[in-house]
Amino acid sequence: MKASQFFISTLKEAPADAEVKSHQLMMRAGFIKRLGAGIYSYMPMGLRVIRKVEAIIREEMNRAGAVELLMPVVQPAELWQETGRFQKYGPELLRLKDRHDRDFVIQPTSEEVITDIARQELRSYRALPKNFYHIQTKFRDERRPRFGVMRGREFTMKDAYSFDRDVAAASKSYDQMYAAYTRIFERMGLTFRAVAADNGSIGGVRSHEFQVIADTGEDAIIYCPTSDYAANIEMAEAIAPATPRAAPGAALTKTPTPGKATCEDVAELLGVPLTRTVKSLVLATDESDKAGDVTKSTVWLLLVRGDHALNEIKAGKVAGLEGGFRFATAAEIESHFGCKPGYLGPIQLRKPVKIVADRTVAQMSDFICGANDADFHYTGVNWVRDLPEPDVVADIRNVVVGDPSPDGRGVLAIQRGIEVGHVFLLGSYYSEKMNATYLDEAGKPQLMQMGCYGIGVTRILGAAIEQNCDDRGIVWPAAIAPFTLVICPIGYDRSADVRAAADKLHDELLADGVDVILDDRGERPGAMFADWELIGVPHRVVISDRGLKEGTVEVQGRRDPQANKIALADLSSALKAKLAA
Numbered sequence: 001m002k003a004s005q006f007f008i009s010t011l012k013e014a015p016a017d018a019e020v021k022s023h024q025l026m027m028r029a030g031f032i033k034r035l036g037a038g039i040y041s042y043m044p045m046g047l048r049v050i051r052k053v054e055a056i057i058r059e060e061m062n063r064a065g066a067v068e069l070l071m072p073v074v075q076p077a078e079l080w081q082e083t084g085r086f087q088k089y090g091p092e093l094l095r096l097k098d099r100h101d102r103d104f105v106i107q108p109t110s111e112e113v114i115t116d117i118a119r120q121e122l123r124s125y126r127a128l129p130k131n132f133y134h135i136q137t138k139f140r141d142e143r144r145p146r147f148g149v150m151r152g153r154e155f156t157m158k159d160a161y162s163f164d165r166d167v168a169a170a171s172k173s174y175d176q177m178y179a180a181y182t183r184i185f186e187r188m189g190l191t192f193r194a195v196a197a198d199n200g201s202i203g204g205v206r207s208h209e210f211q212v213i214a215d216t217g218e219d220a221i222i223y224c225p226t227s228d229y230a231a232n233i234e235m236a237e238a239i240a241p242a243t244p245r246a247a248p249g250a251a252l253t254k255t256p257t258p259g260k261a262t263c264e265d266v267a268e269l270l271g272v273p274l275t276r277t278v279k280s281l282v283l284a285t286d287e288s289d290k291a292g293d294v295t296k297s298t299v300w301l302l303l304v305r306g307d308h309a310l311n312e313i314k315a316g317k318v319a320g321l322e323g324g325f326r327f328a329t330a331a332e333i334e335s336h337f338g339c340k341p342g343y344l345g346p347i348q349l350r351k352p353v354k355i356v357a358d359r360t361v362a363q364m365s366d367f368i369c370g371a372n373d374a375d376f377h378y379t380g381v382n383w384v385r386d387l388p389e390p391d392v393v394a395d396i397r398n399v400v401v402g403d404p405s406p407d408g409r410g411v412l413a414i415q416r417g418i419e420v421g422h423v424f425l426l427g428s429y430y431s432e433k434m435n436a437t438y439l440d441e442a443g444k445p446q447l448m449q450m451g452c453y454g455i456g457v458t459r460i461l462g463a464a465i466e467q468n469c470d471d472r473g474i475v476w477p478a479a480i481a482p483f484t485l486v487i488c489p490i491g492y493d494r495s496a497d498v499r500a501a502a503d504k505l506h507d508e509l510l511a512d513g514v515d516v517i518l519d520d521r522g523e524r525p526g527a528m529f530a531d532w533e534l535i536g537v538p539h540r541v542v543i544s545d546r547g548l549k550e551g552t553v554e555v556q557g558r559r560d561p562q563a564n565k566i567a568l569a570d571l572s573s574a575l576k577a578k579l580a581a
């Protein structure tokens with residue numbers, strides 16, 4: 001490839017809205033161009049990386065026995081109504097109407113369409129197992145599209161769906177995908193970790209996220225450095241304290257705390273550690289009739305230790321909260337607690353409130369909480385003596401660094417990650433709703449057991465750059481670089497010798513199957529080098545008149561501190577060795 005025939009467009013400055021390095025560098029290096037919020041054109045240089053990412057995914061998916069097909073971007077709403085997701089999916093689902101006023105969606109994912117295909121095509125146990133995948137455009141109307149392709153609204157995903165005859169077989173398909181994902185991200189040269197993840201509303205089955213480790217990652221991932229425990233913070237279990245609840249030691253005292261509405265402020269005022277305080281969070285649940293009108297609301301008080309944070313995913317698994325909850329209104333808080341937020345607590349309630357204590361809180365004694373009286377807190381609070389045992393004791397908080405690992409083999413640490421892949425054992429969640437059955441050996445219909453497996457193709461570009469860049473630009477892992485090697489001739493437009501040597505090397509490398517680009521634009525050396533360092537091509541060969549006179553060229557890897565002079569006669573073997581390394 002000659003640069004003059006390709007398209008190169010670099011910028012000195014990143015646009016102001018690019019917050020993270022990967023977004024800034026992708027814009028500056030001309031990989032993407034913004035069309036609207038979360039919507040980008042993939043420019044020629046960026047598309048080359050996408051194609052390499054896709055090629056690795058295809059190879060490994062095919063090797064793992066999956067079969068590629070391609071499902072439509074625009075999908076009729078009927079299938080989405082069958083599973084209830086047309087209503088349930090929320091505002092991320094882009095719904096639209098055609099000229100006949102029929103409802104459609106732009107796919108955020110394809111469980112419905114593939115299950116519809118499977119129930120028509122996979123009729124017998126003989127047709128199973130089957131794993132279908134495609135690499136296709138997705139649209140999710142994200143509330144906060146940001147970081148360029150990392151959280152776009154339109155993006156490319158590889159999504160695969162496995163169909164099996166029973167849970168054991170589905171589990172095997174899941175394991176195969178897990179192994180394939182590991183190979184895929186290893187081949188891409190990424191540093192990543194597979195972590196146990198939440199199953200969303202599907203419950204009870206397995207799920208793992210593949211997280212690329214990066215400080216700018218949106219996800220907090222928890223791991224144990226002395227065992228192989230790893231989980232998304234949404235999921236990581238905070239086990240109950242090993243020490244039992246101590247006997248009461250202090251008297252219950254109503255203490256003035258004027259203007260101190262947070263645990264931090266109260267602890268500071270009273271001169272006690274934050275770990276002695278308890279935070280109150282008020283939620284509500286609604287029951288409604290067939291017409292959807294609310295018939296009854298319940299107010300819930302969730303208690304976590306002052307230095308801990310509520311985990312809403314875990315709270316959503318508490319019996320009674322699984323159907324969904326909301327924050328209580330000011331009126332509900334006033335009528336149940338007789339007090340404004342900031343001084344709420346579990347003692348002296350006006351109306352019945354369901355009390356859920358975090359495991360840690362349930363084991364505390366002599367603690368401090370709001371007194372349901374503005375500007376007052378109770379100190380010396382003790383379960384049983386001062387208030388009944390909580391209605392529910394559950395793990396409802398985020399783990400923190402230093403918590404014991406749930407596997408009992410160390411303490412937990414935390415890292416940030418970018419979710420590039422997600423494998424999910426679905427069970428019969430979709431096959432039941434869509435009646436996807438096969439006939440077993442006895443001719444009896446049985447539900448298919450499913451799994452689904454996503455990879456964020458375009459997000460991988462952002463994640464790879466977050467992990468591989470320096471102050472000069474991107475440093476692509478060789479396997480997904482837009483080009484493997486760039487030839488930078490100095491004076492291509494002026495020197496016949498340089499031009500001849502550069503063209504010759506270009507043609508030889510091409511013939512050897514090297515993904516090479518020759519910069520024949522006639523740029524000044526400084527500008528030319530800066531462009532290729534920004535773009536992040538792993539290897540550079542500089543050809544100059546001065547070098548040719550002494551029979552050498554300069555070869556430099558993107559991470560090498562300096563160039564190596566190589567004799568022309570040795571160039572071919574030297575490059576082969578370098579590219580193979």
Ligand SMILES: Nc1ncnc2c1ncn2[C@@H]1O[C@H](COP(=O)(O)OP(=O)(O)O)[C@@H](O)[C@H]1O
Nearest residue numbers: 149150151152155419420421422454455456459
């Ligand atoms: N808005 C987005 N922009 C880019 N990639 C995305 C986006 N949402 C999801 N992905 C990618 O698609 C993969 C599968 O998506 P999924 O797990 O269904 O999404 P989520 O974790 O947001 O529920 C994710 O692991 C991620 O790599």
Ligand SMILES: [Mg+2]
Nearest residue numbers: 209419421422
């Ligand atoms: Mg996910």
